[in-house]
Amino acid sequence: xxxxxxxxxxxxFEDAEAAIYELRAxxxxxxxxxxxxxxxxxxxxxxxxxxxxxxANVQWFSLGGSLVGGLxxxxxxxxxxxxxxxxxxxxxxxxxxxxxxVLTFEMCVLGGVFxxxxxxxxxxxxxxxxxxxxxxxxxxxxxxxLVKADESAxxxxxxxxxxxxxxxxxxxxxx
Amino acid sequence: MEKDTNESAAWTKRxxxxxxxxxxRRASEKDIRESIAWAKINxxxxxxxxxxxxxxxxxxxxxxxxxxxxxxxxxxxxxNGMGVSNKNNPHAWGLYISTFIFWIGMSHSGTLLSAxxxxxxxxxxxxxxxxxxxxxxxxxxxxxxFVMVHLGRLWQFYYSVPYPDERGLWPNFQSPxxxxxxxxxxxxxxxxxxxxxxxxxxxxxxxxxLHEGWRKNLYTWLSLGWEGTDRQWRNFRVTYLTxxxxxxxxxxxxxxxxxxxxxMSQQPGWHxxxxxxxxxxxxxxxxxxxxxxxxxxxRYVFKFEEYMTLPILKKTVRLTFAxxxxxxxxxxxxxxxxxxxHDQASKDVLIQKVIGPFAPFWWGMIFxxxxxxxxxxxxxxxxxxxxxxxxxxxxxLGMWLERWMIVxxxxxxxxxxxxxxHDQWPGFVQWGMVFASFGWFTxxxxxxxxxxxxxxxxxxxxxxxxxxxHLKKSExxxxxxx
Numbered sequence: 001x002x003x004x005x006x007x008x009x010x011x012x013f014e015d016a017e018a019a020i021y022e023l024r025a026x027x028x029x030x031x032x033x034x035x036x037x038x039x040x041x042x043x044x045x046x047x048x049x050x051x052x053x054x055x056a057n058v059q060w061f062s063l064g065g066s067l068v069g070g071l072x073x074x075x076x077x078x079x080x081x082x083x084x085x086x087x088x089x090x091x092x093x094x095x096x097x098x099x100x101x102v103l104t105f106e107m108c109v110l111g112g113v114f115x116x117x118x119x120x121x122x123x124x125x126x127x128x129x130x131x132x133x134x135x136x137x138x139x140x141x142x143x144x145x146l147v148k149a150d151e152s153a154x155x156x157x158x159x160x161x162x163x164x165x166x167x168x169x170x171x172x173x174x175x
Numbered sequence: 176m177e178k179d180t181n182e183s184a185a186w187t188k189r190x191x192x193x194x195x196x197x198x199x200r201r202a203s204e205k206d207i208r209e210s211i212a213w214a215k216i217n218x219x220x221x222x223x224x225x226x227x228x229x230x231x232x233x234x235x236x237x238x239x240x241x242x243x244x245x246x247x248x249x250x251x252x253x254x255n256g257m258g259v260s261n262k263n264n265p266h267a268w269g270l271y272i273s274t275f276i277f278w279i280g281m282s283h284s285g286t287l288l289s290a291x292x293x294x295x296x297x298x299x300x301x302x303x304x305x306x307x308x309x310x311x312x313x314x315x316x317x318x319x320x321f322v323m324v325h326l327g328r329l330w331q332f333y334y335s336v337p338y339p340d341e342r343g344l345w346p347n348f349q350s351p352x353x354x355x356x357x358x359x360x361x362x363x364x365x366x367x368x369x370x371x372x373x374x375x376x377x378x379x380x381x382x383x384x385l386h387e388g389w390r391k392n393l394y395t396w397l398s399l400g401w402e403g404t405d406r407q408w409r410n411f412r413v414t415y416l417t418x419x420x421x422x423x424x425x426x427x428x429x430x431x432x433x434x435x436x437x438x439m440s441q442q443p444g445w446h447x448x449x450x451x452x453x454x455x456x457x458x459x460x461x462x463x464x465x466x467x468x469x470x471x472x473x474r475y476v477f478k479f480e481e482y483m484t485l486p487i488l489k490k491t492v493r494l495t496f497a498x499x500x501x502x503x504x505x506x507x508x509x510x511x512x513x514x515x516x517h518d519q520a521s522k523d524v525l526i527q528k529v530i531g532p533f534a535p536f537w538w539g540m541i542f543x544x545x546x547x548x549x550x551x552x553x554x555x556x557x558x559x560x561x562x563x564x565x566x567x568x569x570x571x572l573g574m575w576l577e578r579w580m581i582v583x584x585x586x587x588x589x590x591x592x593x594x595x596x597h598d599q600w601p602g603f604v605q606w607g608m609v610f611a612s613f614g615w616f617t618x619x620x621x622x623x624x625x626x627x628x629x630x631x632x633x634x635x636x637x638x639x640x641x642x643x644x645h646l647k648k649s650e651x652x653x654x655x656x657x
Contacts, residue, residue: 041213041380042637043408051405058413062421076337080345099349102432106354106361109425113365113418117372120414121399124407128400136383138403139376141213146404 005172006154007133008145008161013044016143019164020050023147026160030150039144061119062112069111074104132172142167206299206486209643213636216482220377220628221384223477231476231621238617245611248604249324257327261602265586265594270605271325273579274612277461278318279359279433280454280574284462285311285366286426289373290419298641299490301634302482306473306624307466308370313619314465315363317612322356324608351435358429365425369418375401375411376633390626430454442585443520447512453505460502460544461574463495467567469620471560473629482630485558492557499548499570506545520590527588528580532597537580543573 010016016038024033038047048054078095121127131146138144147157158169252259262269288307292300323329335356339345346353378398385391401407431451438450447453470491474483513521528537547569556562587597623629 038405039403040405040408041376041403042633042640043412044405047405047408054406054409056409056413058410059417062417066421077348080339080348083343083345096349102354102428103348103357105428106357106425109365109421109428110361112421113361113368116414116417116421117368120372120410124410126399126401126407128402130400131402134402139380139383140217 002151003148004151004154005132006147006149006157007039007135007170008147008166009135009137009168009170010143010145011165011167013040013046013143015164015166016145017046017050019145019161019166022160022163023157026156028149028153028156030153031147031157032149035148037146039138039146041139041141041143056123058116058119058123061122062116065115065119066108066112068115070104070108072111073107074100076107077103133170135168135170204486205642206484206490207302207482207635207638207642209639209646211481211635211639213639216632216635216639217380217384219478219481220630220632221381223479223630224381224625224628227625228476228478231625234472234476234617235621238614238621241614242611242618243614244607245615248607248611252324252327252604253329259602260604260608261599262605263599265589265596266583266599266601267586268325268582270579270601270609271321273582274575274609275318275321275325276433276454276578276581277575278314278321278612278616279430280458280461280578281314281465282311282318282362282366282462283426283430283455283458284314284466285309285370286422287459287462288466289369290422290426293416293419294423298638299487301638302479302484302630303466303470303487303491304634305370305374305631306469306620306629307462308366308373309620309623309627309629310462310465310469311366312363312370313616313623315359315366316619317616319359319363320612320615321608351432351439354432355436358425358432362425362429365418365422369422371397372411372418373415373631374627375399376403377628377631379403380632381628393626426458427455430458437581441590443518443588443590444513444524444585445581446518446521447509449505449508449512453502453509456498456502456505457574457577460495460498461571463491463498464567464570464574466491467495467563468571471564471567473624477624477629479630482635488560488563489557492551492563495567495570496548496551499544499551503545503548506541520588524584524588527597528584531584531588533580533584533587536576537584540573540576540580543569544577545573547573 008016008019010019020036020038023031023036036051038044038051040047077100081095081100133146135142135144145161149157154171161169260269260271262271285304285308288300289304289311292304323332326332334346335353337346337348337353337357375398378394379401382391382394382398385394431454434450434454437445438447467488470483470488473479510525513525516522527533547566550556550562550566556566583599587599588595
């Protein structure tokens with residue numbers, strides 16, 4: 001069965017939330033709940049209660065980035081200092097830890113920030129091509145619910161949206 | 176008990192007799208009006224990028240003129256050598272390093288407003304944090320220029336890059352100057368990324384509202400195909416929070432390392448334990464004062480009266496006052512540490528500051544940095560825009576003088592009497608560069624505000640949404656109680 005996209009626009013989050021709850025409860029054949037995407041002009045923390053827990057793994061990139069950055073910084077510095085092994089250091093340590101800590105810290109932050117950004121791009125799926133259905137109103141003041149489902153499921157899904165004061169429904173043209 | 180009842184009755188009487196209707200009184204105390212439509216927020220901010228007031232062009236013209244002076248001074252210094260700047264021994268650092276520290280300090284504003292207040296859930300920062308982040312980025316860029324200018328031979332910047340020379344020798348990683356270069360690079364790149372990441376949803380709004388032209392292409396490219404999906408928002412929230420957490424210790428480390436440039440050198444008056452804390456407090460102080468100045472300018476130039484409201488200004492002013500008092504305290508600690516130390520040379524430098532040739536500037540610093548901010552304690556001045564504009568400029572003058580008073584007196588009165596030189600006055604080339612730095616910064620900042628949204632549209636929408644939600648809840652609770 002071929003699948004199509006459908007975008008429903010709502011005036012407020014409450015209507016969109018009610019429609020999503022009903023869609024979830026309706027258990028429509030040919031539609032998987034994970035194929036539903038909410039688009040909004042602001043971040044809605046409440047979205048998790050509607051869509052269920054969906055993970056954000058950016059923090060693991062941050063941890064990895066800061067560890068790699070810190071280790072790289074420390075070994076770069078101490079590696080260059082160890083070049084002077086043959087030289088007289090006047091009893092001072094070849095690799096002095098306290099002054100090296102400063103640059104290690106800076107590299108730790110630098111690695112952390114850079115890899116966090118990389119993690120964000122990967123986890124958020126950016127850069128992305130424009131999705132099949134997009135409406136500029138979603139970045140202004142309306143809430144969009146994008147669903148991907150079998151063609152046979154579309155009438156039922158539309159029916160659910162119409163029950164909840166949907167402002168506009170956009171459908172992908174069949175290929 | 177009876178006194179309390181009387182006071183309450185008097186307050187109610189005053190409230191009822193007030194000529195301003197109750198709902199308007201409440202509205203004037205709000206950070207933002209909850210009834211602002213989201214579409215209007217987009218419209219107002221996007222309009223600011225198209226048609227600012229004429230003053231915008233006047234500011235840009237003067238900024239360009241000031242920057243041109245600096246270009247002329249730099250060319251002259253480059254062709255004739257550092258001697259023309261009157262930066263000779265013992266005055267090795269002069270105005271260049273003083274102004275470098277001033278601009279580094281200024282950069283702490285963005286971190287304070289964006290990162291620290293974000294972690295503290297202070298949502299009043301939302302309409303003003305974007306320009307504070309831009310202030311951070313551009314002041315760091317300005318500070319970086321002074322390092323180059325100070326070197327004289329620009330190509331010698333190579334020696335502060337962690338890369339070995341042809342004999343396999345690396346730079347000295349134990350030198351605070353190298354720490355400084357690395358810290359500033361880290362802070363600058365992180366600040367640019369923080370500013371950019373926080374702007375992606377707004378860039379998508381700009382993209383959606385333009386139909387053609389170079390701006391449309393720029394925003395399409397920079398917004399990376401953002402569509403505001405739940406997946407994008409979820410990861411965006413974590414990323415923004417994580418970078419904010421990275422930036423706070425980084426900002427503290429940057430100015431502590433700048434303090435280490437001083438504290439680890441062999442000069443009288445700089446071996447004070449409180450130097451890093453003193454530098455960080457000074458940095459936050461100058462950053463806050465700059466925010467007040469730019470708040471007032473942007474509010475007028477871009478017609479942001481509805482977003483950069485007086486209650487938000489009041490909160491910024493109170494924050495500035497608190498930081499001013501911390502700075503004043505740390506200043507006193509620094510003087511006391513020197514005075515009660517057994518280092519006669521350091522004491523002599525302090526005396527030179529107070530009653531010597533630097534006295535007018537030192538007392539100017541005390542006046543601008545510790546006395547002028549007392550006006551901010553008065554409620555009537557906390558929302559008085561002309562007064563606040565003048566006060567914020569004076570505070571920044573005080574902060575600039577502070578940096579100069581850290582650098583110059585110490586060099587003029589070092590450990591060896593035969594190096595003393597109290598009559599040195601920076602040459603016109605140095606003053607020209609200082610003047611030009613304000614022009615360069617203003618050009619970058621005003622250019623940014625014209626091309627990118629200087630008020631975060633999605634954050635203001637969030638602020639309005641949450642406040643409306645809160646209002647609704649309290650009204651429902653009130654009705655339930657009745």
